[in-house]
Amino acid sequence: MANEHDHEYMHEHNIPHDHHDHDAEHPHTGGADHAHSHEHTHTHSHEHTHADGTTHSHPHEHTHSHEHGHSHCPSQAAGCNSDCAHCDVDPKAELVALMQYMVNHNAAHANELAQLAQRLKDMGEEIAFEQVMQAVSDFEKGNMRLSTVLAAMNLPKQ
Amino acid sequence: MCLSTVYKNEKKPENQMMQNVMLIECKDGVVKLTDIMGREMEIEGEVALADLTGGMAIVRPRATA
Numbered sequence A: 001m002a003n004e005h006d007h008e009y010m011h012e013h014n015i016p017h018d019h020h021d022h023d024a025e026h027p028h029t030g031g032a033d034h035a036h037s038h039e040h041t042h043t044h045s046h047e048h049t050h051a052d053g054t055t056h057s058h059p060h061e062h063t064h065s066h067e068h069g070h071s072h073c074p075s076q077a078a079g080c081n082s083d084c085a086h087c088d089v090d091p092k093a094e095l096v097a098l099m100q101y102m103v104n105h106n107a108a109h110a111n112e113l114a115q116l117a118q119r120l121k122d123m124g125e126e127i128a129f130e131q132v133m134q135a136v137s138d139f140e141k142g143n144m145r146l147s148t149v150l151a152a153m154n155l156p157k158q
Numbered sequence B: 001m002c003l004s005t006v007y008k009n010e011k012k013p014e015n016q017m018m019q020n021v022m023l024i025e026c027k028d029g030v031v032k033l034t035d036i037m038g039r040e041m042e043i044e045g046e047v048a049l050a051d052l053t054g055g056m057a058i059v060r061p062r063a064t065a
Helices: A091-122 A126-154
Strands: A033-049 A055-071 B004-008 B016-027 B030-035 B040-051 B056-061
Touching: A091 A126, A091 B016, B004 B040, B016 B040, B016 B056
Parallel strands: B004 B056
Antiparallel strands: A033 A055, B004 B016, B016 B030, B030 B040, B040 B056
């Protein structure tokens, strides 16, 4: 037959070769470690000699799969060695705590702004003092609204 | 005064160690982070940078042999 020929492979099959890059990123929302299996395909050629003395090569592909294990916890990925149990906090409780922090934080900033305004007044900048104090008042009104929302959220459900 | 986000080595999302950090303590080569909920995290290393206006700190872990 015309297709019959001897294959004289002129290389070893374990020749190192590069894999193509792939993007393994995906949303990390849980805390469990696990692995994803995926495949890599690469193409290479085997040069061989036919019975008639012609030497050439055919490209062909190999596919293999492997796994990468990883953690979905960003803190673990960043080197956290702590017990994961302490991370289990009610999301709403955390949100309320953050809002409470912001309300207190804003009140502290309003106080600092009022002190800056006083320094402006001491420098004879009366108009600037009044404008900054107006801003402090507006700031406190907004913070009062936040505080009201927070108080409503902290009320027990009926 | 603001809460901070702490990263390992470099400010990149994948390097984020803890958000809403209210306390950073360094003692005996260990950096201890505490967030607003009281959760704690410890890592052997040092604070490389603390951006107090940007609310960001970077911790450099101790190199392991």
